[in-house]
Amino acid sequence: MTIFKRLLLGLVLALAQAAAMAEPVDINSATAEQIATTLSGIGKAKAEAIVKDRETNGAFKSVDDLARVKGIKAALIAKNRDKIVVGGAVPSATPATPAIPAVPAKPPAQPATPAVPAQPAVPAKPAAVPPAPPSPRK
Numbered sequence: 514m515t516i517f518k519r520l521l522l523g524l525v526l527a528l529a530q531a532a533a534m535a536e537p538v539d540i541n542s543a544t545a546e547q548i549a550t551t552l553s554g555i556g557k558a559k560a561e562a563i564v565k566d567r568e569t570n571g572a573f574k575s576v577d578d579l580a581r582v583k584g585i586k587a588a589l590i591a592k593n594r595d596k597i598v599v600g601g602a603v604p605s606a607t608p609a610t611p612a613i614p615a616v617p618a619k620p621p622a623q624p625a626t627p628a629v630p631a632q633p634a635v636p637a638k639p640a641a642v643p644p645a646p647p648s649p650r651k
Contacts (some may be wrong), residue, residue: 537598540579541572552593559584573599 517582538551540563559582566582567573576597587649590597 537596539598539600541567541574541600551596552597554589554592555585575599 523544538547540548543551543564545557545560545564548563549555550559552560554564557588563579563582570581573579576590576594576599578599579590579597580587
């Protein structure tokens with residue numbers, strides 16, 4: 514295998530792993546391998562414990578329910594919160610805020626004094642042109 518092919522293969526594998534890690538994992542349907550490769554600090558053993566707990570105790574209702582799995586602490590959950598979904602829901606970066614109620618638009622302000630119609634322009638008088646000096650006669 515040439516060096517170029519090895520580099521290309523390595524690049525493809527790195528991109529595939531990055532793409533897999535970019536998508537959040539649904540802890541109620543993911544395999545142990547998917548959980549282990551997507552979540553930071555969770556290896557194969559903890560991922561298998563998550564799947565076993567899910568099969569034994571039922572689906573997780575929230576991300577915080579992962580704390581019921583032995584070896585999964587709150588700090589580990591917080592570290593991976595943005596990479597985890599429960600039941601297919603996409604995690605939100607910030608909690609939803611209620612919409613601001615619409616405020617009716619204010620009517621346009623009325624001028625303090627009534628408008629006065631413009632007066633027509635007065636034509637300007639031509640400037641007085643001094644008479645030309647007499648031309649010298651020859």
